[in-house]
Amino acid sequence: MCSLDEQEQGLRSMQLGINPDDVEPILRKRQYVLQELVESERDYVRDLGQIVDGYMALMSLGINGGQSANVSDPSSLPPPVPDDLREGKDKIIFGNVEAIYNWHNDVFLQAIEKCGENVGELGPLFKRSERKLHMYIVYCQNKAKSEYIVSEYIDTYFEELRxxxxxxxxxxDLLIKPVQRITKYQLLLRDLVRYTEKGSLQDEVDTLSRALHIMTIVPKMANDMMMVGRLQGFDGKITAQGKLLLHGQLYCCTELSKVPSKEFKELQVFLFEQAIIFSEIVGKRTQFIQPVFIYKAHIQMNKMSLDEKFEVGEAGEPLKFLVKSTDPRHTSTGGSGSGASSSGAHCAFVCYAPNPEATNEWVETIKQILQSQRDFLKAIQSPIKYQNEQQRLSGAGGASGSLASQHL
Incomplete structure (x- = not known):
């Protein structure tokens, strides 16, 4: 006997002129994805519980001297916590994983299980949970520090705990689970949207698509913060640099003379709304740890010039762009190779990305930032004139939605 839900779907298919026999296998595949979402959520909560009720509990017991352990039974005493892991380092190791566990265990798991019976509730659930899911951004920002501390004791203290x-x-394996989970939601939701579209269930497509949009943005923000978390030695406040717009590896040189023998070095570069930060890549990726980025120099975006075609080069040579500080406190650069320093003595970089498309993306994003700053400056200096210009552009069909108007 068909359920009411199946009967309703069959009726809807006939109304749309779709053969129910064609829809049924599609919806069955969708149900398999939904079932995987529910079952994997249960597994995930169990894994988080092993961190909180296992490692965190034993470490806490060890730090507090094992007062609650049975002293007559030495085997009940937790392994002694190394001195270097005391003084709050346990909090760095685990970050906010306990808060993530409590929310999933107490709220989100039960809600996901209900969606297993009614997929239409899944889209609204992710929409309601968007702010809570931002806990993963905080977790990922702390991940690099956590990895470094754990790697020092992975074969000793933490193996004894295991x-x-x-x-x-x-x-x-357990501490990487939140990073894996936040990307898994995106993959599962994408499959659900695909099968729902094939089943022509448009109402559910719309809500699931909104959920997919959320779970596309949150993992990206989490990954961005995980990369920023590997940056060391930057004295400024990262959160004061605005939104992270681009990050990646660029080939950079501070030698401005256009000679072919210049040495370019691969640097990790972060482009924020307020600054571009250059850093050296130190270390190699291993099973337990990722490379770190050692701060080298930065240029404030409101004191920077861009030459987008500084070096065109011969056929086959990559196009190179120049970013240069216009701050009078910074001296002009000379022939110092790729060795810029954080002192401000070298505040110009010739750069190119691994491929032309990436180079163009960097150039266009920097141009947009610089243009928005020019617009903002005009709006501040001559607000009436600026508004008239925007109205004239709007009347002519031009784009008037610059970032500067958002600042007013």
């Missing part, structure tokens, strides 16, 4: 707990997975 054996004591009887866990199959290492602490590294």
């Amino acid at each position: 054996q004591r707990l009887g866990h199959r997975l290492t602490i590294c």
